[in-house]
Amino acid sequence: MSKLYTMEEASKHNTKQDCWLILDGKVYNVTKYLDDHPGGDDVLVHATGRDAIEDFDFVGHSESARELMETYLIGELDPSSVLQEKATTTRQQQQQHTDQKSTESSAFTYWFISLAIIVISVIAGSLYFPSKDQ
Structure with a gap:
């Protein structure tokens, strides 16, 4: 059985000195391949911390590239960590939305009070200081 890695653990390997990729739920240590990658090492480092299968497929890698990837396979992504990551992201997005609404509400309140x-x-002023015309 292959080793299971959490999304958090795999995401920590995001430098040119230590680079792991997640592709379709599988974890690859591509650190030794960075210098040989035809698209450059920055492309691979940029793809860390998430499942980059869409990027990999979009480029249109050859069958030999897919076979080469298997030599760097070190394990699989723990599916429960992906669900936790999505739940955390959803909570963060909801909090940002709430914070934005709060800020908008505060701005409205500020202007409303100023206008009042x-x-x-x-x-x-018109009651206590009537105009001289009257």
């Missing part, structure tokens, strides 16, 4: 103070000041 101005209106009250004008009314009070």
Whole structure:
């Protein structure tokens, strides 16, 4: 049975000195391949921390490239860690949305109170300091 890695663990390997890729739920240590990658090492490092199978497929890698990847296979991604990662991301997005609404609400409240103070000041001024025409 192959070793299971969590998304968090695999994501920590995100440098040119230590680079792991996740492709379709499988974990690859491609550190030794970085210098040989035809697209450059930055492309691989940029693809760390997530399942990069869409990027891999989009480029249109050959069958020999797919076979070469198998030599770097070190394990599989623990499916439960992916669900936890998605749940965490969803919670973070919800919190950001709530924070944004709170900020918008605070801005509205600020302007509403400012406008109310101005209106009250004008009314009070006209009652306490009537114009000289009257």
